[in-house]
Amino acid sequence: MSKITIGHKNPDTDTVCSPIAYSWFLNKKLNLKTTPKIAGEPNKETQFVLKKFGVPTPEVINKFTEGDEIILLDTNNPEELIEGVESTKIIEIVDHHKLVGGITTNEPIKVTLKPLACTATIAWQIMKNAGVNDLPKEIAGIMLCAILSDTLKFTSPTTTDEDKKAVEELNAINNEDLDKLSSEMFTAKSDLTGMSTKDILTVDSKIFPLGGKKVRISVLETTNPQNALNMKADLLAEIIKMKAEDKSDYFFFFVIDILNSEATLIVTDDSHKKIAEDAFGGKFNEDFLKLPGVVSRKKQIVPPLESAIK
Amino acid sequence: MSKITIGHKNPDTDTVCSPIAYSWFLNKKLNLKTTPKIAGEPNKETQFVLKKFGVPTPEVINKFTEGDEIILLDTNNPEELIEGVESTKIIEIVDHHKLVGGITTNEPIKVTLKPLACTATIAWQIMKNAGVNDLPKEIAGIMLCAILSDTLKFTSPTTTDEDKKAVEELNAINNEDLDKLSSEMFTAKSDLTGMSTKDILTVDSKIFPLGGKKVRISVLETTNPQNALNMKADLLAEIIKMKAEDKSDYFFFFVIDILNSEATLIVTDDSHKKIAEDAFGGKFNEDFLKLPGVVSRKKQIVPPLESAIK
Structure with missing residues (x-):
């Protein structure tokens, strides 16, 4: 039995990086002992992002263990979750998708859904509201990349001013050249070598x-x-x-x-x-x-x- | 068709006052044109609270009109809603109950659930995070009363530090004697005159x-x-x-x-x-x-x- 932050299957950069970042927040600020995991192998863009900021790749799992306590990031859809979720206890949800309605709980939990381009933006807003001002460089970096990925560097119509503001605030820590960083991410994503x-x-x-x-x-x-x-x-x-x-x-x-x-x-x-x-x-x-x-x-x-x- | 903030049937003080307060916030700060409504006659405690702070009683409705846009406060349970909800568009939910799972949406919306004693506490946190510092006295007053009601003046085991903090912050505006105010509310609630x-x-x-x-x-x-x-x-x-x-x-x-x-x-x-x-x-x-x-x-x-x- 353990406390796990995790996203959806077929993981993209947001659904890998948001659980890593949120786990940092829960552990550091709320004294929880959570571990980020991923529901499938990371894609090449995500691999690039984790490597660039020196963040270890979370363990890939394909089912939950009975009694696991789960914090869901970037999904509220039971069909996008790995096996065994019905025997876990979902203790929090942070997501930017429509309300699917498939998840019920036995007691009140924290649920934060917002119609933004990226879950990492919501995660950052929660941290900021909780007074976080010491985000490690590598966590800021991967959250920033998740937002650049989900907004296609602000060109996607899902982009909101809140996503742009989060990138600005997060990049105050690393001062990356966002054009260059996006270009590297999208090049990594475009590498089809070795893919069937x-x-x-x-x-x-x-x-x-x-x-x-x-x-x-x-x-x-x-x-x-x-x-x-x-x-x-x-x-x-x-x-x-x-x-x-x-x-x-x-x-x-x-x-x-x-x-x-x-x-x-x-x-x-x-x-x-x-x-x-x-x-x-x-x-x-x-x-x-x-x-x-x-x-x-x-x-x-x-x-x-x-x-x-x- | 209109934009409505509303709570559950058999209304209590929280489910009447939170929609009034949240409607103020949405209109004043986000330029929405919302109207608070209630899903049944207010009880005697709620009547006392509205009268004390000079807040008009919202219109009581027993069904929605097709195309209404609904902001739900204090419930996420379709069975607690008035008739016709399936032909409305739910655009936001703020609640402190367990996730019931009966509501689905066609697109991403804002959903804020927290395991606190009172929805008014969550509503106040949202306003504070949005930078509200000009809450009218009467809105602060009725939110404060909702929290005193749901926590039974902090004696209920559902009470959290966040509820207490919200009462402290809200009462900075009115400086009510909380013992006296609670006593008056609970006396009003205890009046069974005219009830079957x-x-x-x-x-x-x-x-x-x-x-x-x-x-x-x-x-x-x-x-x-x-x-x-x-x-x-x-x-x-x-x-x-x-x-x-x-x-x-x-x-x-x-x-x-x-x-x-x-x-x-x-x-x-x-x-x-x-x-x-x-x-x-x-x-x-x-x-x-x-x-x-x-x-x-x-x-x-x-x-x-x-x-x-x-």
Whole structure:
């Protein structure tokens, strides 16, 4: 039995770094004995961030132990959690996603949800309100990177003034060149070396119930979309396979060009094309649909797809 | 369509005053146009508080209009809300109850839950963190009263240091004599004039699913328990009637002597007596079970009853 800070499966930089930072806060300021863990291997961007700031990679776990006390960061969705969560005690939640409603508790707990781009921003606000003024350089650094990652360096429409302010406050400690740091992070994220097609399709992948259908939506954020687009044939074959394994109705894969703020949608067949054209307008060129300005799954991809499927 | 701050049905002082205070904050500081409303007639304690600080009683409503935008205070439980909530848009929740899990949203919203005695404490913390330093006297007054009410002037085991600190900070504005103010509130609360037995049994009444059974637990907080205890025969008759109407399995009614921190449990039959003796120890004297020190349904009544029923 232990106290664990942890995020969602298919971990991204926010869901790895926020639990590390929040664990520091809980231990140092509230005298809890928590340990950050991660629900899957960190991606290359996250590896770069942890290495840059000299922060050890948390232990990867794939199930909880009965009686574990859990502090959830960056999710309030039981379906995004590793196995065994029903036998744990959830003692706090910090998140920036919509309220999914699947988690109940036996007693009152602390829950902090805000509609910001990044959980690390909320975590920082909680720390600041608690009077924290001695954030270690490495913790400030990884929180800062989480926000740069989730906002695509402030270009994503999910970005709020509160996220920008948090970056400013956090970077007062390290004084990083944010353009350079973002560029290094996004280059690391764009390195597909050693990744299988399945790895590429699951870097950031979620299944949504949309209009009564089960819909997988994967995104790949990259500074070099051509690397992935060149693999089209292999990706399409893998999508067909994964869709059958999932028993999902649709699978949409978006390669997001971070530098040029443009998504390219890849689909396997005409039924997907029809929905996508209804959702986004435009016409497919072979199996590609270019979507200028589209970078956010939450704000720009899920809502139109949901309307089109309905 | 309008923006409404509102709490739960069977309103108590917190669930009336917190929406009034939070509406002031949202309108004044965030330029929202919200109106506080209440989900039932205010009780005598609440009437006293509003009158004392010259705050108008909010409109009582019993259903929402489609498209209303709702800010929920003091509940996150759809079953405690008035009709029509499913056709509204919930845009924020501030609460101190356990996470019930019944509410989902289509997009990220602000949710602030904390395990404190009173929602008004959380509302005040949010305002303070937002830089509020010009709280009107009457708003400070009613928030302060909500906390005194929910903590039974700091005697309830639900009381936290954060609740006490909030009272201190809020009372810096009015400089009320807290002993006198609490005494006046609790006297108002204890006035049963004009109340039917059903009114008395529903001043503060909730139905809980406990151990697979449907259990109604009503409490009456009073400085004069004898007033209610003298009505035993009428109360028992009404309990039997309400239990049949509810189709509930059990009905426990606790008269809580606020001044002496003692509850007296009244039940209708031996099956209830058996469970109560298992839960709390002690023996019934006729239909009364005295429970010294018991004042909190949340902390001292529901957990032992749940264990006994299981």
